[in-house]
Amino acid sequence: MAPGPWHVATLLDKRPETSNAATLTFDCASWPGHRAGQHVDVRLTGEDGYQAQRSYSIASAPQDDRLELTVERIDDGEVSPYLVEDMQPGDALELRGPIGLWFTWDAAADGGPLLLVAGGSGVVPLRAMLRHRAAVPRGAAGAAGARVTARLLLSARSAADVIYAGELRADDDLRSFTTYTRATPPGWTGYARRVDRAMLEEVAFDPCECPRIFVCGPTAFVETASRALVELGHDPAVVKTERFGPTG
């Protein structure tokens, strides 16, 4: 599955997720499909021929009709402000992918249970996994006839910083936990601190259940969370990580 040539993708819709992040929906007729968790390279070309490219996680599931990217604007960046603010429906850009065969999850091939740990915009590739999980017909992914059991732990500065806030709700087999690191909503009784070992011990599956673990977020977040998971007894080989520096 080589990423092959650059594809032209036309922006169909852009919707704000937070004050500085937006989800962009594209029409890309030549898109070859992808696995949940993969990313694309996006290339912009200026009128003077100047080009810049960056990598962004794919936010949509393989089963979704349209390719979606969720982009967080980096204030002094050059690509992300264009995508979040300037680009309008009908505009096109070039993208290449899908890229990466490691940080991916397929319900049938990989199974569960599934533990997703996200810091800030690190939730984007994990959202693709959750949408993929929800799209797999019941009974297809496990002998028990149930969906893959999943847990999501999301760390955000405040409620206003949560991407996909309306979407990441628990269901029968998904337990969703949020921790706020700077400000909590009125009446909040949940976690209100940075992710730590004690929190992961409460949220994560028992290591004996052999969860498939995906951790995505800023470097310090991923370092802390992945180290704590290993200390709790999870096999380092099943703790898959993806780290974001700011991608301008």
Add this chain to the structure above:
Amino acid sequence: MSIVNRGFGRRRPVDPEIARRIPPGQHLVPDFPVLSVGPTPRNELHAWSFEITGEIDFPRTLNWVDLQGLPSESVTVDIHCVTSWSKLDTRWEGVSLDVLLADVETEATHVMAFCDGGYETNLALEDITDGKAWLAYGYGGEPLEPEHGGPVRLLVPHLYFWKSAKWVRGLRLMDGDAPGFWEQNGYHLRGDPWSEERYWGD
């Protein structure tokens, strides 16, 4: 075919001397992003060792003290990550692989570098000899931090930085090429940034 993005392309003024050092598709970063596929391994130095094994009559092992006893170099190089960032003038301390491989008799053409955590990456022998690669244990005048690959990582700055394997623990000499970790997961077998050898098929 390349399309034009309206309103994009306020080309930033870059010193031509610097622009010349940035491979196609790359951009400069001031910080040092961290990319790893799993948890950062933690190593006690007394338990650290480095093996040269595979297609070699007498495999050898160095420990941390052995490594410190070898002649070190300070090298200042530009580095290029396949995720499109480049960083100029990074300063490293370490031992040239020429020193480690000087008296190795082998028919090998390639090596597989192997690491704590199970990561592997393949390299042609000619890409890691003649002053092109180091075992690095210092960065910016300080010991190399674990998240950047400490205590010891490979430094192969003329290739994309996934080849500069973190937490490296040895080289397995091979009589042919074979894909390592990222090379099995969609990335190019060699990874020359100046030819944009990013992915399979590039």
